[in-house]
Amino acid sequence: MPQYFPEVKKIKYEGPKSKNPLAFKHYNPDEKVMGKKMRDHLRFAVCYWHSFKGMGADPFGPGTILRSYNQSDDPMKVAEETMQAAFEFFTKLGVEFWCFHDRDIAPEADKLAETNRRLDQIVALAKKLQNDTGVKLLWGTSNMFSHRRFMAGAGTNPSPAVFAYAASQVKKAMEVTKYLGGAGYVFWGGREGYDTLLNTDMGRELDHLACLLHMAVDYKKKIRFGGQFFIEPKPKEPTKHQYDFDAASCHAFLQKYDLVPHFKLNIEANHATLAGHTFLHDLEYALANGIFGSVDANRGDPLLGWDTDQFPTDLYDTIMGMYIILRGGGFKTGGLNFDAKVRRQSIDPVDLFHAHIGGMDAFARGLKAAARMLKDKPFEKFIRDRYKGWNTPFGKKIEKGRATFEQMEAYTLKNGEPRIQSGRQELLENILNEYID
């Protein structure tokens, strides 16, 4: 079998003192943290679309990156060689999982039947490579945003014929995800939004999106696909205003259409920041509402207002992110998918390794620091204390919904001005810094 990354050997853990750029300094897959192996806590996945199909194109110019596996004129040969290269990469990096869109792995043809045949051919190869290497599928998904037929959306398209096309595509993508043993299936609303209200019936579009998701729920039962469904919020790009704006608007949508029992959220860091939140805010929102599922691990650039999908390196985010995730009981069917791409100037194959090693080490440090914080509980103790008034009979009565305005007034007239207490933000930030080893 040809080697696509001959210059790189299997990436090993060498510890924090190592100066080898092609070694992990912090991610030691079999090391136990809180009684569980790091690999099982972190469930790292490589994303196919950025790492194997993204060639550095931006709105001002085409790709800059040339890879040995995409040089053929035959698109199916490119698809096969790319899949081989991807599994060589996954194995050398030592990740447990990968993720893909249907159209990343196999080229679309003129007719749906031929498109599906091509997909089956590449999926058969992926299945073989999964068996050979032990790398598993974290989730599959469908690309319903690149082809021109989807310019006005998929499930929210004004035309039922386009809706039907989208539904057929999801049907097939769910079948292949099941065949590959995927732990989940993601719905990201690529162009499910609008560019102008002048041509948009928003209420109807939302109803149609719910119809698509209900069909998927029914089909999941029918084919006995046991994976978890995820919705991935994003506020804008490609449409001006996407319906799945953030964790809270996805939650409202799921509640309105009785979909909560069937979906969890896949929170992408850079999408949360585009929505004017932090990554941590959307994680905490999902957790507080029982809908946290998985993470697309990346970061944006505060000076660029778009979805830059950079590899995660910010330790505050990885520490606090893992702290929130661990507090919620950790990943179950989800994981950390690197929905991130190397920069346009990072043109060498080795850059792909540096990028992933950095992201994996950053989350490994996050995991270890979060575990220490959970052991010491500096913030939990403070938060518990801050809300302790609610544990009194008076507080409990309000929480149980048994109190009235008249009782609140009587209490206030009797007790006068409430005692207030410091929020201690600076102290707490100093404590957090102590956990960055």
Ligand code: XLS
């Ligand atoms: C795009 C999204 C997309 C989803 C999967 O911004 O992040 O890649 O994760 O369709």
Ligand code: CA
């Ligand atoms: Ca994503």
Ligand code: CA
């Ligand atoms: Ca993104």
